Amino acid sequence: DVKVTQSSRYLVKRTGEKVFLECVQDMDHENMFWYRQDPGLGLRLIYFSYDVKMKEKGDIPEGYSVSREKKERFSLILESASTNQTSMYLCASSSGGSAGELFFGEGSRLTVL
Amino acid sequence: GENVEQHPSTLSVQEGDSAVIKCTYSDSASNYFPWYKQELGKRPQLIIDIRSNVGEKKDQRIAVTLNKTAKHFSLHITETQPEDSAVYFCAATPTGKLIFGQGTTLQVKP
Numbered sequence A: 001d002v003k004v005t006q007s008s009r010y011l012v013k014r015t016g017e018k019v020f021l022e023c024v025q026d027m028d029h030e031n032m033f034w035y036r037q038d039p040g041l042g043l044r045l046i047y048f049s050y051d052v053k054m055k056e057k058g059d060i061p062e063g064y065s066v067s068r069e070k071k072e073r074f075s076l077i078l079e080s081a082s083t084n085q086t087s088m089y090l091c092a093s094s095s096g097g098s099a100g101e102l103f104f105g106e107g108s109r110l111t112v113l
Numbered sequence B: 001g002e003n004v005e006q007h008p009s010t011l012s013v014q015e016g017d018s019a020v021i022k023c024t025y026s027d028s029a030s031n032y033f034p035w036y037k038q039e040l041g042k043r044p045q046l047i048i049d050i051r052s053n054v055g056e057k058k059d060q061r062i063a064v065t066l067n068k069t070a071k072h073f074s075l076h077i078t079e080t081q082p083e084d085s086a087v088y089f090c091a092a093t094p095t096g097k098l099i100f101g102q103g104t105t106l107q108v109k110p
Helices: none
Strands: A004-006 A010-013 A019-021 A023-025 A031-038 A042-049 A065-070 A073-078 A087-094 A108-112 B004-007 B010-014 B019-025 B032-038 B045-051 B056-059 B062-067 B072-077 B086-092 B104-109
Touching: A004 A087, A010 A019, A019 A108, A023 A031, A023 A087, A031 A073, A042 A065, A042 A073, A073 A087, B004 B086, B010 B019, B019 B086, B019 B104, B032 B062, B045 B056, B045 B062, B072 B086
Parallel strands: A010 A108, B010 B104
Antiparallel strands: A004 A023, A019 A073, A023 A073, A031 A042, A031 A087, A065 A073, A087 A108, B004 B019, B019 B072, B032 B045, B032 B086, B056 B062, B062 B072, B086 B104
């Protein structure tokens, strides 16, 4: 059974703080993704990675960066958190190939005050 | 880039009725169209998907149809049950990164 684990379910941070969201998957998947989920906007892709040390921008990368030093771990970084980054963040992974099932983590709900 | 529009945003049906959710996409190169279900407080999970070389696919009470000419695809749920209540997301991908629709909140009333 694929397991995608996000380190924090709930976080509260202050404006300007640096925030790290960690995601680990245990199925040796090549592909990893970070989405944010907001009511009425669906799931919007922030960044994704198809291999270690590789990253590509999604549709809304502004204000975010990522790190993938190991195959199983994909981190999302908010360099200077702002209130409009208050959201639910979902990590996902999938196996290689042009298209395949995404396995999601349980999500990290971030509140920026 | 790819854009996916999903309608309706909310849908309420009586138990036993059918529910239909529709999506349109913009990139004609898209070739994979999955549907995800997210129950309240839980993670999204794949329920059915279709590839561009197929027009229709069924799995028990759920089915997906694809019209590549018109660039739209639909999810059909028959004989709805209360446990079908959830948010449903369609998605499309021309390149391997999934672009999701805005989501449909389905409520099945007993």
